[in-house]
Amino acid sequence: MARPYHHGDLRTALLDAALQAVEAGGHASLSLRELAAGLGVSHAAPYRHFANREALLAAVASTGFDRLAQAWLAAWQGAGPAGAGPAARLRLAARAYLGFATERPALFRLMFQGPAPPGAEAAFAGLQATMAAALPGAAVAVVKARSIALWSALHGFAWLCVEGRIRPAMLGPLAPGALLEAVLDAALGPLPAAPG
Amino acid sequence: MARPYHHGDLRTALLDAALQAVEAGGHASLSLRELAAGLGVSHAAPYRHFANREALLAAVASTGFDRLAQAWLAAWQGAGPAGAGPAARLRLAARAYLGFATERPALFRLMFQGPAPPGAEAAFAGLQATMAAALPGAAVAVVKARSIALWSALHGFAWLCVEGRIRPAMLGPLAPGALLEAVLDAALGPLPAAPG
DNA sequence: GCCGCCATGTTGACATTGACAACTCGAAAC
DNA sequence: GTTTCGAGTTGTCAATGTCAACATGGCGGC
Numbered sequence: 397m398a399r400p401y402h403h404g405d406l407r408t409a410l411l412d413a414a415l416q417a418v419e420a421g422g423h424a425s426l427s428l429r430e431l432a433a434g435l436g437v438s439h440a441a442p443y444r445h446f447a448n449r450e451a452l453l454a455a456v457a458s459t460g461f462d463r464l465a466q467a468w469l470a471a472w473q474g475a476g477p478a479g480a481g482p483a484a485r486l487r488l489a490a491r492a493y494l495g496f497a498t499e500r501p502a503l504f505r506l507m508f509q510g511p512a513p514p515g516a517e518a519a520f521a522g523l524q525a526t527m528a529a530a531l532p533g534a535a536v537a538v539v540k541a542r543s544i545a546l547w548s549a550l551h552g553f554a555w556l557c558v559e560g561r562i563r564p565a566m567l568g569p570l571a572p573g574a575l576l577e578a579v580l581d582a583a584l585g586p587l588p589a590a591p592g
Numbered sequence: 593m594a595r596p597y598h599h600g601d602l603r604t605a606l607l608d609a610a611l612q613a614v615e616a617g618g619h620a621s622l623s624l625r626e627l628a629a630g631l632g633v634s635h636a637a638p639y640r641h642f643a644n645r646e647a648l649l650a651a652v653a654s655t656g657f658d659r660l661a662q663a664w665l666a667a668w669q670g671a672g673p674a675g676a677g678p679a680a681r682l683r684l685a686a687r688a689y690l691g692f693a694t695e696r697p698a699l700f701r702l703m704f705q706g707p708a709p710p711g712a713e714a715a716f717a718g719l720q721a722t723m724a725a726a727l728p729g730a731a732v733a734v735v736k737a738r739s740i741a742l743w744s745a746l747h748g749f750a751w752l753c754v755e756g757r758i759r760p761a762m763l764g765p766l767a768p769g770a771l772l773e774a775v776l777d778a779a780l781g782p783l784p785a786a787p788g
Numbered sequence: 789g790c791c792g793c794c795a796t797g798t799t800g801a802c803a804t805t806g807a808c809a810a811c812t813c814g815a816a817a818c
Numbered sequence: 819g820t821t822t823c824g825a826g827t828t829g830t831c832a833a834t835g836t837c838a839a840c841a842t843g844g845c846g847g848c
Contacts, residue, residue, distance in 0.1 A: 427834065
């Protein structure tokens with residue numbers, strides 16, 4: 397069965413393969429030629445679908461943001477014991493953010509480097525919407541400030557973990573679980589309790 | 593005046609040039625050959641002093657951590673109105689961290705990518721020492737947890753700013769200055785007031 | 789049913805780069 | 819004065835991103 401001249405859906409095939417390659421070896425070692433060879437097309441075929449290497453990586457990063465936003469919203473909407481208050485749900489979403497980063501470290505690294513790909517702002521908008529729901533009646537400026545503070549703390553902790561910058565030797569008597577809770581407390585800040 | 597066969601101090605010359613090149617164009621576009629040509633040596637000369645490109649970049653990152661630690665300690669030790677309490681001094685140090693990141697964005701990006709270069713842990717140790725001074729009598733585990741929470745929040749905010757992920761359009765009615773203060777408040781957390 | 793268009797792939801080429809091997813220079817040690 | 823060896827050079831190779839020129843074949847218009 398000879399391959400047809402036209403691949404059929406090379407664009408999505410490239411995206412899938414690139415995502416896999418990034419997760420496997422990091423975006424730095426991704427080679428367009430290797431990718432093309434793996435899909436059985438010539439080394440210049442990818443240029444029919446992406447202007448250059450950077451554009452392909454940006455597309456991969458974009459799908460990463462879609463997944464991250466999805467994970468965040470799923471944790472916020474679906475989960476938690478019935479009747480859990482916004483504070484508890486926000487904490488679950490924050491855990492989802494950290495879980496995403498630690499489960500897909502290479503994708504996470506790619507997502508937050510270079511110019512923001514499409515989807516990045518939408519992901520933050522999701523975070524902000526949940527923060528608004530957790531702070532009923534708060535002023536817009538307050539919600540935005542708290543959202544960025546939360547995002548910063550979560551992102552910083554995730555990044556430092558993913559890059560291996562928080563070494564067990566640095567923790568001393570502090571248990572990793574306790575550290576996680578302390579970081580979450582600081583990141584989330586004061587929140588109103590669950591409504592009775 | 594013919595150049596002597598031996599450069600004299602090629603290693604430090606390479607480090608200086610690499611630092612400049614990184615700050616000018618980012619570490620991704622740094623080329624060993626270009627660097628060597630700029631210093632008037634052959635394209636293979638750098639390999640006598642650094643195992644590979646990565647090793648040179650790691651050395652640059654290491655000096656970056658030295659400077660960051662220095663900036664942090666200087667802000668903590670030297671500055672502030674006389675008699676300022678630990679909380680105010682810690683806030684100044686935090687501002688110094690953010691200032692470092694925004695003034696040398698490309699170096700900052702390099703420093704926090706890949707394996708931690710020598711000097712990275714010492715820089716964090718400096719942060720932790722100041723936190724310990726700002727929380728007199730606190731348990732070691734508490735100091736460590738608070739230090740990492742502070743580091744995470746600062747680093748996350750700095751990174752998002754440096755990468756242009758916090759766009760003015762996202763702020764709405766929130767003034768940038770107010771955002772900075774809010775992030776600092778959240779990052780620093782509750783601290784004891786200045787001693788009478 | 790035939791034909792031409794053009795998106796999609798292919799081949800070929802080029803410059804750049806990181807990296808290694810083999811050679812050479814010259815300053816310092818003896 | 820000779821030797822040694824760190825430091826720099828030349829030459830080379832493979833891999834890669836990118837572009838230009840060409841080939842293919844499916845689809846719409848006739």
